[in-house]
Structures are given as C-alpha cells and as structure tokens.
Amino acid sequence: MKAIDAHILHSLSRPRGLPESALAAARRNSWKSPTVDEADRSHRQALSHDQLIDWALAEYRACDRQSVVDAFLQGIESNHPAQRAAFSAYAIMTHLRPHAYASMFGPSMPCTVCGSRHIVEFDLEPILAGRWTGAIIAREPVMLAAYLQRHNHSPIGVPGDYGIRQFCAILDLIDASEPDETPSRLFRRLRRLPGLRLSIEEARLLLDTLGYAGILQTAQHPGFLYRYTDYLTPRKSRSSEWGYPVDFWKGSDGVNVDALANWFAAYPLIANWRSRRGRRSEGAEALS
Numbered sequence: 118m119k120a121i122d123a124h125i126l127h128s129l130s131r132p133r134g135l136p137e138s139a140l141a142a143a144r145r146n147s148w149k150s151p152t153v154d155e156a157d158r159s160h161r162q163a164l165s166h167d168q169l170i171d172w173a174l175a176e177y178r179a180c181d182r183q184s185v186v187d188a189f190l191q192g193i194e195s196n197h198p199a200q201r202a203a204f205s206a207y208a209i210m211t212h213l214r215p216h217a218y219a220s221m222f223g224p225s226m227p228c229t230v231c232g233s234r235h236i237v238e239f240d241l242e243p244i245l246a247g248r249w250t251g252a253i254i255a256r257e258p259v260m261l262a263a264y265l266q267r268h269n270h271s272p273i274g275v276p277g278d279y280g281i282r283q284f285c286a287i288l289d290l291i292d293a294s295e296p297d298e299t300p301s302r303l304f305r306r307l308r309r310l311p312g313l314r315l316s317i318e319e320a321r322l323l324l325d326t327l328g329y330a331g332i333l334q335t336a337q338h339p340g341f342l343y344r345y346t347d348y349l350t351p352r353k354s355r356s357s358e359w360g361y362p363v364d365f366w367k368g369s370d371g372v373n374v375d376a377l378a379n380w381f382a383a384y385p386l387i388a389n390w391r392s393r394r395g396r397r398s399e400g401a402e403a404l405s
Contacts, residue, residue: 161238193283239259332380334370
C-alpha cells in the first residue's frame with residue numbers, strides 16, 4: 118500500500134496538529150471568522166464526508182481565481198502568510214470532484230480519495246490558525262473549505278510591483294538550482310533570499326504550494342493543476358515531510374513555465390518569465 122502523505126497524519130480535529138507558531142500568529146493578528154458567532158467560536162462542529170465535499174466545492178466555485186492569485190502575490194509582497202494560504206487550497210481543488218466516502222478500513226479511517234473521515238468533528242479556530250503558516254497543512258476537505266471560505270469573505274487588493282518582482286526573484290533562485298538540488302536544499306537557500314522573511318514552516322509550505330500549483334513538479338508526478346492525486350500519495354521516502362509532488366522535485370526539473378503562465382497570465386513579468394537555461398522545464402515538456 119502507498120505511504121500516506123505526512124501532512125495528513127496530523128488530525129485537524131486536534132489543535133496539536135497545527136504548529137504553535139501558527140496559533141500564536143493567529144492570536145496576535147486577531148482574525149475573526151465571518152461565519153461563526155463569537156460565542157460559538159470554540160464550539161466543535163460535526164459534518165459528514167459528503168457535507169464537507171459539498172462545502173469545499175461550493176467555496177471553490179464561489180472563488181474568483183484571479184483574486185486567489187492576487188492575494189498570494191500580496192502575501193509575498195507583505196510577508197503576510199495568511200494572504201498566501203488560499204492559493205494552496207484553490208490549486209488542490211482544481212480537479213477534485215464529488216465522490217462518495219470510500220475506505221478500505223471502515224468509517225473511522227480516512228477516505229482513500231480525499232482523506233476525510235466519514236464523520237468529522239472539528240473546531241474552526243485551529244483550522245483557520247493554520248493560514249498563518251501560508252498554506253494548507255493537510256489536504257482534507259474541511260481545511261480546503263475553511264481556507265477558501267475565509268478568502269471569499271476577505272477584501273482583496275491588487276499586488277504592487279515589489280511583490281511581483283519578489284516572486285520573480287524566487288523563480289530566479291529556483292532556476293539557479295544545481296541539477297541534483299533537493300527541496301530541502303532549496304528550502305535553505307529560499308530562507309536567505311533578501312526581503313523574504315519566512316519561518317521554517319512558512320518556507321517549507323511555500324515550496325509545497327508551488328508543487329500543488331504545478332510550478333514545481335516532475336513529469337511523473339504532476340501538480341494538482343493537471344490532475345487530482347488521491348489521499349494515498351506516494352512519498353520519496355518514509356521520513357519525508359514534503360508535500361506531493363514537490364517531494365519528488367529536483368533542480369533538473371526546473372520551473373514549469375506552462376503552469377506559471379496559467380496562474381499568472383495577468384502579470385506579464387511573471388507569465389513571461391523564462392529560465393536562464395533557455396529551455397522549458399522537463400516536467401513542462403513531458404506534460405505538453
């Protein structure tokens with residue numbers, strides 16, 4: 118049986134599944150849920166697998182794709198991780214379709230398609246606190262729905278020139294990778310990029326996000342922009358904590374400029390970015 122994605126091993130129904138740094142950041146920034154009364158904020162709720170799928174799909178359909186990209190770039194510009202968070206959820210939802218709960222091990226175990234249990238008890242506070250890491254922490258529908266719902270109720274502006282150029286600087290950093298570069302080595306270089314202030318968790322999840330979006334992928338392991346990958350995703354090693362598919366990325370895979378142009382068409386400086394190697398990434402060539 119395939120190894121289970123490490124991110125999903127953290128149960129969303131338990132606050133300990135979220136980094137304390139995310140909870141602390143949420144408290145400092147005093148976020149408020151648009152759908153939960155203050156008196157009920159700490160109350161647990163319960164929804165079935167099918168209800169959660171319906172909720173996630175409804176929020177995805179209500180989402181303006183461009184606003185998700187705009188918010189991501191604003192988050193890069195302002196070093197504001199919560200603004201970047203919806204991009205990861207939206208990318209993963211791209212090809213998720215309605216489906217019935219299916220588990221080989223009974224209703225107490227995760228659905229083999231999406232990772233949700235048959236009945237999920239949850240508290241929105243620790244789930245939404247995860248936004249302060251900059252991306253989803255687990256690919257379960259309850260987190261995808263909550264992130265997109267918060268985005269749909271948040272004002273979104275237009276990113277400035279600095280955010281656009283800073284993202285291009287990230288692409289240049291990736292492009293400078295040696296052929297045998299791994300996500301772990303790239304992660305250490307990313308944290309040293311001038312002007313980009315990322316915690317350890319934020320840097321890791323930013324690379325995960327680029328993987329979900331198909332920007333960092335391989336020919337054998339494409340991102341969610343191209344297809345939905347079930348909950349039981351392969352992993353490069355048993356100890357890996359990287360998300361799928363960036364877990365399999367190497368420097369020789371480069372940046373998938375097709376996915377880049379797909380997401381950032383409204384920003385020519387990003388959409389027209391090209392590798393200094395003078396070629397498309399191997400992953401892009403195999404998928405075209």
